[in-house]
Amino acid sequence: MFGILLRRLFEVVMFVLVVTFISFLFVRLAPGDPVLSILQVDDVSITTEQVNGLREELGFNEPLLLQYGQWFLNFIQFDFGRSYLTNQPVLKMIMSSLPATLELAIGGLLVMLVIALPLGSLAALYRGSLIDQLSRAVSLVGAAIPSFWLGLLLIDLVAVRLGALPTMGRDGLSTLILPSVTLGLAITSVYVRLLRSSLIDSLSQEFIRAARSRGISERRIFFSHAFRYSLPPVITVFGVSLGSLIGGVVVIEVIFAYPGIGKMVVDSIRSRDYPVIQGYLLIMAIIVFIVNSAVDVSYRYLNPELRLKERNQRKWS
Amino acid sequence: MISRKYQSIIILCLSFFVLAACSAQSTGQQHEVKEVNLLFNFATSSLDPNVDTSYVSLRAGITETLVHLNDKDLTIEPWLAKSWSSKDGQLWEFQLRDGVTFQNGEAMDGQAVKASLERAMKDSLAIKNALRIESITAKGNALTIKTEVPFPEFPSELVHPNTSIIDVTEPDFINKPIGTGPFAVSKFIPGTAVELTRYEAYWGGAAKLAKARFSFNEDANARSLALESGDADIVFRPEVESLASLEAIDRVKVESTSTFRVHQMTMNLEKKELQDINVRKAMDALIDRSAIAGTILHGHAEVAKGPFPSTFSFAPSYPEKEKGMEAARRYLEQAGYKEVNDVMQKEGKPLTFTLLTYSSRADLPLIAQVFQSDAGQLGIDVNIKQIEIPEEYMAANRDWDLTTYSNLTAPRGDAGYYLNATYHPKGALNFSGADDDHLTAMIDELNVTVGQEKRSDIAEDIALYVDEQVYNSFILHPNTLVAYDADKVKNWITSRSEYYMLTNELDVK
Numbered sequence: 001m002f003g004i005l006l007r008r009l010f011e012v013v014m015f016v017l018v019v020t021f022i023s024f025l026f027v028r029l030a031p032g033d034p035v036l037s038i039l040q041v042d043d044v045s046i047t048t049e050q051v052n053g054l055r056e057e058l059g060f061n062e063p064l065l066l067q068y069g070q071w072f073l074n075f076i077q078f079d080f081g082r083s084y085l086t087n088q089p090v091l092k093m094i095m096s097s098l099p100a101t102l103e104l105a106i107g108g109l110l111v112m113l114v115i116a117l118p119l120g121s122l123a124a125l126y127r128g129s130l131i132d133q134l135s136r137a138v139s140l141v142g143a144a145i146p147s148f149w150l151g152l153l154l155i156d157l158v159a160v161r162l163g164a165l166p167t168m169g170r171d172g173l174s175t176l177i178l179p180s181v182t183l184g185l186a187i188t189s190v191y192v193r194l195l196r197s198s199l200i201d202s203l204s205q206e207f208i209r210a211a212r213s214r215g216i217s218e219r220r221i222f223f224s225h226a227f228r229y230s231l232p233p234v235i236t237v238f239g240v241s242l243g244s245l246i247g248g249v250v251v252i253e254v255i256f257a258y259p260g261i262g263k264m265v266v267d268s269i270r271s272r273d274y275p276v277i278q279g280y281l282l283i284m285a286i287i288v289f290i291v292n293s294a295v296d297v298s299y300r301y302l303n304p305e306l307r308l309k310e311r312n313q314r315k316w317s
Numbered sequence: 318m319i320s321r322k323y324q325s326i327i328i329l330c331l332s333f334f335v336l337a338a339c340s341a342q343s344t345g346q347q348h349e350v351k352e353v354n355l356l357f358n359f360a361t362s363s364l365d366p367n368v369d370t371s372y373v374s375l376r377a378g379i380t381e382t383l384v385h386l387n388d389k390d391l392t393i394e395p396w397l398a399k400s401w402s403s404k405d406g407q408l409w410e411f412q413l414r415d416g417v418t419f420q421n422g423e424a425m426d427g428q429a430v431k432a433s434l435e436r437a438m439k440d441s442l443a444i445k446n447a448l449r450i451e452s453i454t455a456k457g458n459a460l461t462i463k464t465e466v467p468f469p470e471f472p473s474e475l476v477h478p479n480t481s482i483i484d485v486t487e488p489d490f491i492n493k494p495i496g497t498g499p500f501a502v503s504k505f506i507p508g509t510a511v512e513l514t515r516y517e518a519y520w521g522g523a524a525k526l527a528k529a530r531f532s533f534n535e536d537a538n539a540r541s542l543a544l545e546s547g548d549a550d551i552v553f554r555p556e557v558e559s560l561a562s563l564e565a566i567d568r569v570k571v572e573s574t575s576t577f578r579v580h581q582m583t584m585n586l587e588k589k590e591l592q593d594i595n596v597r598k599a600m601d602a603l604i605d606r607s608a609i610a611g612t613i614l615h616g617h618a619e620v621a622k623g624p625f626p627s628t629f630s631f632a633p634s635y636p637e638k639e640k641g642m643e644a645a646r647r648y649l650e651q652a653g654y655k656e657v658n659d660v661m662q663k664e665g666k667p668l669t670f671t672l673l674t675y676s677s678r679a680d681l682p683l684i685a686q687v688f689q690s691d692a693g694q695l696g697i698d699v700n701i702k703q704i705e706i707p708e709e710y711m712a713a714n715r716d717w718d719l720t721t722y723s724n725l726t727a728p729r730g731d732a733g734y735y736l737n738a739t740y741h742p743k744g745a746l747n748f749s750g751a752d753d754d755h756l757t758a759m760i761d762e763l764n765v766t767v768g769q770e771k772r773s774d775i776a777e778d779i780a781l782y783v784d785e786q787v788y789n790s791f792i793l794h795p796n797t798l799v800a801y802d803a804d805k806v807k808n809w810i811t812s813r814s815e816y817y818m819l820t821n822e823l824d825v826k
Contacts, residue, residue: 031705031706031709031710031713032705032706032709033709033713036706036708036709036712036745038442038443039442039443039446039745040370040443041708041738041745041746042708042724042725042746043370043443043477043725043728044443044444044446044447044477044734045446045447045733045734045737045738045744045745046443046446046738046744046745047741047743047744047745048743048744048745049743050446050745051745054442085368085370086362086363086365086368086369086491087365087368087440088362088363088491093362096362096507097362097507097508100508148536151539152536152538152539152542155539155542155546156542159542159543159546159548160542160545160546163546163547166548167539167542167543167546167548167549168509168532168534168539168543168548169506169509169510169532170506170508170509171506171509171510254534254535254536255534255536255538255539256539257360257508257509257510257532257533257534257535257536257539258508258509259360259362259506259507259508259509260508263360263508264362264508270706
């Protein structure tokens, strides 16, 4: 047990080192110069000497390894630095934007589940039927419609014409619905098709036939055996795509003026606000790492075969 | 088929959304209080008046500056400072307005202003560089400020929204700055909106509105839809393409006002071809300004005759220049070029240009395309290169010839900023590489000249010289567009400077 913990800890340390170093290199090597934004060069009369002076002062002329070392030293003391532009602590900025994105992601996932679970399941159960054709159509249309267009369409329909919901903002549940539906519809298509094919595969397994031969009801076979068996591929895709889901909601955040982390980081990239970009990349990497670890654990719960295999391995070793 | 457990989950989710929808309807029905919602096109996560570059605190009427920009003629006038003077342009005496209090009831006096300006310079390097203050002394309502060098345009720099005066003894600059304006912050939702309530003891008379909301959305289509739905009452920069549909709504009024921005063709004077004034004149003649303003900006622009819009007192009467394809051809012939087999060339070398453009201002790439097409008719090959951040690219690379670029000209009512930044050899925006002794001497003279009239005269001479030498070519001054619900909103003034939006005079019918 102690060995496993030690191995996990080593993995985490290596992961943080690799992620922070690579992201630091990418951010610093990308073209761009935060000094121009800091000095508001497009609004305040600045000389080239002042620009060069600040670059020197902020250490941008130092070797990259030295700059990384300085950043890492601060990081291990939980000091993520301050934004060059707003002068706010980076960690505070991230932590104040993250909840909005998380609630948007959860809202989108809820919408996705409400649509994808019944549609994918029915399409698998009634293969080739009208409902299967419908699920295919929904998937195709969902994959083809860009989120920004769908968002504007929903605002026009629900907020402007029906006057049922606010057009934008983050002010309670009412402002969460339209962005959640936009996000949910955008990601539904993948999961409908994935769940359908995974269910078809599990319904053709021998253990399902065995269960039927034992006289177990169809409802129990579906929910307790087939459905559960079909979930690991869906969860795998979810785990892999969670990072892009959180980072990729920026279009929706902009249209609905939802102040999430995606919008914050795009603004930071635009003005080359290095401490914010670096902090964001690290936090995102940690979230993805945690989710993928949770996905690993969920396999053991969802797939008894895997659990048995591991138990046997332990027994014989 | 679906188990009870799953049915319950689905019903729970649906109830959640239905309940939320009902809550939206109930809030939308409250129209008793005099209130407007202004929807702005930049978002901010911090209201800090000395740092936030969206200038929300000033625009929302939370804070004010010592000096104000008159929106009619863009000249400076007193605001929190009622007068100022200087004999040498380095030692300035300011007299503050009497009876001004912060929204917490504290008096705004010399000490408070001193502390506020010192805080602004400490937290914003841009403001430190803009003000160049060496020392501040305060006594009662009098303020003595010494600048590092003679700095005649110093009062105009105090128009900058980041020099807003706040009570620095209050702790939360980011969420609840305490200023002297007609509205105080009641709630700030970062990135979404700031909710405001009237400050009853405002020195200019309590605001006519009891409440106001200053919200943000960076998507132009979404802003237009918000006005249509009634969510917003005033919308900044609605989508140009949606203007016709907005104007078709009876209650909506669209206003288009000139600003102090100029779209220009920046020329790289280090390039051999562009060192010839006739080639520069040819490029200038090629630009079909009226067509660009009419088709790309749908008429919401003023055709540029020089760097400064006609509103400024220092915008000279420029001499008429020859324009059009034939004029461009003549200038090129004077420069020794000939069109052979549809290719403009000199000594067998074709005339080609690399034209930079960038998409953060949507009209600039379109202007580049129009120019490319017109130049093609003269046998000039223009290769358009899309870049991301023009200031960085142009400063770091010299592999380009022309750039469609957008510049602020006199954002604080004085020509010094633009002329120093763009034409002085040390200027950070001098991407052309202009290094003309006569021009530099004129700018240096402007930098030590005290008095608005004298400064305007020199600025006029410089503008005429720049235009004559065609160091850059000026295309148009884009307008600011504002759409609002004219059935509801009263006393709205579309600010040319775009600094002053929510005022104590703004009202609802």
